[in-house]
Amino acid sequence: MKTPYEILNVAADAGDAEIKQAYLRKVKGNPPDRDREQFQTIHSAYEAIKDHKSRVSHALFTAPEADFEALLDQAFTVAQPPRIGPEQFNGLLHAGIDDQTLLNALANSGKP
Amino acid sequence: MNEIIIGIDLGTTNSEVAIVEQGKVRVIADGDKKILPSFVGIDDHGGILVGEAARNQYLVYPERTVKSIKRLMGQNIQVDLAGQSYAPQEISAIILKRLKAIAEKHLGQPVGKAVITVPAYFSDAQRQATREAGEIAGLDVVRMINEPTAAALAYGASQIEAKRMLVYDLGGGTFDVSVVNVQSGVVEVLSSHGDNHLGGDDFDQQIIEHLLKHLQKTYNVDARGHSKAMARITRAAENAKLLLSDEPYARIEEEYLLEHEGSAIHLSLELSRLEYEMMIEDYINATLDAVHIALKGAKLTVADIDEVILVGGSTRMPCIRERMFDEFGYEPHGEVDPDLCVAMGAAIQAAMIGGQQVDTVLVDVTPYTYGTSAIGTLNGQSYPFMYVPIIHKNSVLPIRKTEAFMTTHDGQEVVEVTIYQGEDPDALNNISIGEFRIEGLRDVEAGNVITLTLDLDLNGILHVSAQEKDTGLEKSITIKNALSRFESTTLDTARQRITSLFGHLEPGPDEQGAAEPFEEPAAPEIEEARNVMAKAESLFEQVSDADKEDMVDLIGSITACIEAGDIDGLREPVEQLKDIIYYLES
The missing domain is CATH 2.60.34.10 (Substrate Binding Domain Of DNAk; Chain A, domain 1)
Structure with missing residues (x-):
């Protein structure tokens, strides 16, 4: 299922004029006489995001399709505690509050 | 070559037929007239009259003539025409059949499909009736489009910059207003409103009432019962109305209108534009209210509209222009003939459906909930x-x-x-x-x-x-109007009935040019020859120049034989042409 933004091929932060232009371009290529379903899909997409009000309500009330596989994977992944070697530990002991390099190194080492 | 679809404006007072030829829109003239008055009549010999001839006869034989049939479309009534009763669909079909013949004569080939315009505010039943009229006339109505939309299409097809237009369409019997956005090759109707029983006929009626009152007051006579006198009064009222669009005063003179207690009654009075405008003020106010309803429907205000377009004969009245100027603050447009632009829009849509390269797409709305x-x-x-x-x-x-x-x-x-x-x-x-x-x-x-x-x-x-x-x-x-619904068998009967009426056609003096070329029973050989020629022409684009030249020569000799009525002479060139087609297609 495509989002209205994908159907009209516009960015998520597109403004009214840009969305209208994209809609008209799509309509030009898919006139209502040719393919009714296609036209209706385009028109509904436009109606859903044509102005600020409709975009806000679209964002608030249209739940994105849930991807259960990804959600399950996330739930079953056990977070790894950061591995800290003696050298880093030692470094940490001597770290000043502005020792940015060391802090970064430490933060990166915890990531898988 | 694609199949030809004609565009028809089937109006209350006037009708037109148009096509797109070599990328250009053209309203087809019958003789030198592009406008066919929407009148149908039966002449002295039982033949059928359509257009100008029927309109002329209306004065003398109102009982054998029908006008403004569009106002009755979608209603379950019958109209009387020379003692026979007809459904409104049948009368409209007669007009459509004539328009079809005008197009066929121009194109030199039969036409079977049409786009017909209807007022935006036409109801479902009225639309159904229009489609049925087309079927009776032998036309497959591939699309019905709204009249103001068609006008916007005629104007908008050439627009480059984005524009918001308001189309004010006041015709003989109906009023429509549409707000249209024209941008990037898309003509997008934002809202429509209207009144399907408001138009020039109502204005005529106001003048007629005025004239009747005058007769009542001056001569103490009621002309309503006299059909001929009424026909003359109606015509005088129409003429006065038209004149008042150009002149501040109109003189109405109808001598020997009728006889009352042994003495002749002459109608003679002057009507000023001011008086007339006061008579129709309520109607004009109603149209302005509709304009505001349409604007509200499009969520726009007067200031958002870039252009106002006037469509329909009634917009020739100066008071309409004045009122629009007062409302919008600029002069309305009327460059495209207000009587023709609807037919032109229909032709553009027809070309689009027929697959011709037209760079405008139409998106329309429903005026009803x-x-x-x-x-x-x-x-x-x-x-x-x-x-x-x-x-x-x-x-x-x-x-x-x-x-x-x-x-x-x-x-x-x-x-x-x-x-x-x-x-x-x-x-x-x-x-x-x-x-x-x-x-x-x-x-x-x-x-x-x-x-x-x-x-x-x-x-x-x-x-x-x-x-x-x-x-x-x-x-x-x-949904069909349950009352006026035509079953398919009834449609067939109606079609035969209308066709046989045309069979009786005796071309009158001003009908010479308008004879129905495809109504005459052609010999089967001629029919076949025409089909073969059409087939050959359809191949023109894909053949070599030498082959094309041969084909053109043969078509020339076949046409000459048809014109001379030489059936025997046809055989040889038709066979040769068939051979070429066979060779090209194998």
Whole structure:
């Protein structure tokens, strides 16, 4: 299922004029006489995001399709505690509050 | 070459036919006249008259002439024409048949398909009737488009910059107003409103009433009972109205109008434009109200409109221009002839459907709200006919909407569904346009779910279906005016009847040029020759120049034989042409 933004091929932060232009371009290529379903899909997409009000309500009330596989994977992944070697530990002991390099190194080492 | 689809403006007073030729829109003239008056009559010999000739006859034989038939479309009535009664669809079909013949004569080939325009505010029944008229005339109505939309198409097709236009279409019998956005090659109707019984005929009627009052006052005579006198008064009123668009005063002189108590009565008076404008002021005010309703429907104000376009003969009245100027602050446009631009728009849409390269796409809306009734509340009270709108006014076409309803009592076997057109929260105040029953529902507790689907197509015709959700039991109808509906057998009968009427046609003095070229029974050889030539022409684009030259030569000799009526001479060139086609296609 495509989002209205994908159907009209516009960015998520597109403004009214840009969305209208994209809609008209799509309509030009898919006139209502040719393919009714296609036209209706385009028109509904436009109606859903044509102005600020409709975009806000679209964002608030249209739940994105849930991807259960990804959600399950996330739930079953056990977070790894950061591995800290003696050298880093030692470094940490001597770290000043502005020792940015060391802090970064430490933060990166915890990531898988 | 693509199949030709003609564009027709079937008007209350005037009709036109147009096509797109080599990328250019052209209104086809019959002789030197592009406008065919929408009059139908029967002449002294029982032959049929259409257009100018019928209009001229109206004065002398009003009982054998019909005018303004469009106003009766979609109603279950019959009109009397020389002692026979006809449905409005049949009379309209006669006009369509003439337009078809005019196009065929110009093109030199039969035409079977048309786009016909209808007022935006035409109801479902009126649209159905128009389509039926087309069928009776032997035309497949591939699309009906709204008149103001067609006008916008005629104007908008050449627009480069984005524009918001307001189309004010005041014709002989109907008034429409549409707000249209033209941008990037898309003509997009934002809203439509109107009145399907307001037009030039009403203005004529005001003048007629005025003249009748004058006769009553001056001579103490009531002319209403005299059909010939009434026809003359009607004509005088129309002429005065037209004159008042150009002149501040109109003189009305009808001598020997009728005889009263042994003395002749002459009608003679002067009508000023001011007087006339006062007579029709209420109508004009009503159109201005409609303009504001349309603007509101498009969520725009007067200041958002870049251009005002005037369509329809009645917009020639100076007071319309003045009122639009007052309202919008600039001069309205009328460069494209207000009588022709609707037909031109129809031709553009026809070309588009026919697959010709046209760079404008049309998106239209419905001017009506459609819905059904259900038990609910109205003004805080329980009410059995609460209106439930399903398709809302100004929705983009085509549109399909489904609503779920529940049965109200246990073991309910039948649901009655009524479909309404209108806006009133009380369904009974809206127009009922169709009803049906769904029977044999399951014997279950109240709350059995019935889904109702309304589907409004690009022609503005409504298709309705209802379904018992659990079993899929379905009932579907196309809404037609239940009263004036033509069954397909009736349609066939009507078609034969109208065709045979044309068979009696005796070309009158001013009908010479307009004889029906394809109504004459042609010899089968000629018929065949025409088909072979059409086939050959369709291959022109893909053959070598040498082959094409041979084909053109043969077509030349075949045409000469047809014109000379030389059936025997046809055989050889037709055979040769057939051989070439066979060789090219194998």
